[in-house]
Amino acid sequence: MTKAERENFWERNRKSGGYLLRKRVRGFLFRFARAVLLFGLCFLILQPLLNKLAITLRSDADLYDPTIITIPRHFSVESYKFAWKIMSASTAMISSMKLAIAVSLCQVLSSTLIGYGFARYKFPFKRLLFGFVVLTIIVPPATLVTPLYLYVQRIDFFGIIKAIRGEALNLHGSWVPYILMCLTGTAYKSGLYIYLLRQHFRNEPKELEEAAYVDGCGRLRTFFQILLPGAVPIMVSVGLFAFVWQWTDKTYSMVFFPNTSWTLLSHSLYNIAGSIEGYYRGLYGDAAKAPQAFTNQITAAGVMIALVPLLIIYVIAQKNFVESISQSGIKA
Amino acid sequence: MDDKNLEELKDMEAEMVTVEESAEEIAAAEASAEGEVVTDVFAQAREDAAASLASAPGPKSKKRHKDLAHGNAIAGLLFVAPFIIGFLLFLLYPLGLSFAMTFCKVDAIPGSGLRLTWNNFDNYNKIFRVEPEFTQYLWDEVKRMALFVPGILVFSFFMAILLNQEFKGRAMVRAIYFLPVILSAGIFVGLESNNALLASVKDAAKNESSLSSITTTLENILLTGETGNKFFQYVIDIVGQVYDIAMASGIQIIIFLSGLQTIPPSMFEAAKIEGCTSWESFWKITFPLIGSMILVNVVYTLVDFFTRTDSQLMTLFDQTLLQRFEYGKVAAMSWVYFMIIAVILGIVMLIFSRRVYYYD
Secondary structure, three states, X not given: OOHHHHHHHHHHHHHOOOHHHHHHHHHHHHHHXXXXXXXXXXXXXXXXXXXXXXXXXXXXXXXXXXXOXXXXXXXXXXXXXXXXXXXXXXXXXXXXXXXXXXXXXXXXXXXXXXXHHHHHOOOOOHHHHHHHHHHHHHOOHHHHHHHHHHHHHOEOHHHHHHHHHOOOEOOOOOOHHHHHHHHOOOOOOHHHHHHHHHHHHHOOOXXXXXXXXXXXXXXXXXXXXXXXXXXXXXXXXXXXXXXXXXXXXXXHHXXXXXXXXXXXXXXXXXXXXXXXXXXHHHHHOOOOOOOHHHHHHHHHHHHHHHHHHHHHHHHHHHHHHHHHXXXXXXXX | OHHXXXXXHXXXXXXHHHHHHHHHHHHHHHHHOOOOOXXXXXXXXXXXXXXXXXXXXXXXHHHHHHHXXXXXXXXXXXHHHXXXXXXXXXXXXXXXXXXXXXXXXXXXXXXXXXEEEEOOOHHHXXXXXXXXXXXXXXXXXXXXHHHHHHHHHHHHHHHHHHHHOOOOOHHHHHHHHHHHXXXXXXXXXXXXXXXXXXXXXXXXXXXXXXXXXXXHHHHHHHHHOOXXXXXXXXXXXXXXXXXXXXXXXXXXXXXXXXXXXXXXXXXXXXXXXXXXXXXXXXXXXXXXXXXXXXXXXXXXXXXXXXXXXXXXXXXXXXXXXXOOOOHHHHXXXXXXXXXXXXXXXXXXXXXXXXXOOOOO
8 A cells, every 4th residue: 555545545434434444444354364264274174184294204214203293304205105106006096097087077977967857857757766866875885885796796687688698797897887877877976966966957047948948949959058057166066076086985996896907096095004014025024014103104105195186186176166157157 | 188079979969869859849749730830849839838828728739738748758857867777777676685685684605696585574673672782873873963964064154155255375275175075085084094193193182172172161161151051062062073074074165165156246246236235145145046055965964974984883884794794784774774864864855945945
């Protein structure tokens, strides 16, 4: 603020009967309180992670030094190198990435279509079908895992496959049933995505579509050109969730990819303690045990390695859902 | 780039399908209109509207209305078709098998799967009468739900509104609030509790905060008063669990945020010009328009709370399954659990969905 402006401010303040000053002060107090709150909560979330980061950056000597609480005396990235190697991260990362991208795209596609269908059209058994969607949300994964595992082992869609091939298909280790489940909105957490998009589309003004219909726009075209642009923020968040949950999922992908033919990052991270034990046994004989502190350090490094891609993706995605509103000025 | 092209191709294909469909519909409409020239389905819709405006629904227009409704029903079914197919192909059998397992003694036969033998509700009998922990854990879980779910919802709504405002470093703060989404998902949860060192750090932090913290002191002061004990107890419980709540509300914050993003800014501008304060525009614009997302979040929070992998109940399931191999019992327990969730969810949805305002 220049001097002239400041004088101007007091002048204006006097004219407004103190309102301007009060407004300024109130605004400042609000921003201050917000900053304190956000900072505190950020710290709460970050603190355990920062701890982990500090542990991973220690060298071997620092690991057993009780005088070091957080910041290491000798920095080293050896733990990352070791974790990367023991998780076979370069291959696991690529296969995880491929699967997660495919899964999230399929999930977004299917849940958008299905959600729109439930939101806007009337058809027989709609309530019952939607009941099934809700059902898929609330079934605890524990209920479904064993039967699903057995089912994937011997797939014959009500005897159809058996009739054609003479025997049931064993689709273990294949990505086909998994992607099919994503495409049909029945995979992990799909029900939630469908529900989310249905709620979104229900909240859109009906006049938009009616106007499009009156102008001679077909049903699909109305959907793609009129309704889809407005749904981008929700779709981005659905894609994001699908990506994260696929990336970190162990239970469901264990059902479909039980053997090691497809190394996923989540699996190798889950087995990391075992791999370290195995490595030590290979080096020093069967009786060798990996030291606890070392195992913890490598696990923490593994977690960091798995975290970074997700954060990058989030930063890219969040830009997208801030901008989408300004790009699609169709609402209201 | 390839993906984009592929999607465009798909869109084109889909449009071609509609063209074919609408051609069929036109043919049908022409047949029903007995030679009358109907250029497209929407001309029909327009005529329909005109007819209803004239409030003279003759037998002919009624038929046409039926046709439109019929077309809509088919379109709706087509939109939902993937789910129906997927449900029939992938979920019906596993769900049925799991349900059948609750009534049976289940033996695993190596190589060929499971053998089920009927055992007269023995599983249910066992879980309610023999298993000492199940009913107790169930009750605990419901009580914790009553504490946590409202806390998480209010917290995440509040945070979403804060994060939706303009301030410096917003992108970074949002990224930090996304961390709980990752850290509370899948493998990371198990790793945290397996990791002895981190667990001890966390315990130490907890001990420190519960021994000599402001909250305890405040608790002592507030709870000695006579009035509103229950409420203060609730607030203090929530504050004590703030870490857990913050970790559990990542998804909800994003759902609320993306809901807030879809509210057109012009509405707020209009309200402001009309002299609406931000408090008023919050209750009159933001709150009603975010209503549908509140419902989603209520459902998600409930489900996420009940199916989180680190609860006592889930540990009990895992133990019974992986250490004692009692498939039937686990199935029975999880179905009972699942029915209880369904009932609670049903009640909550009934209460909330009446109050949710939809644009239409």
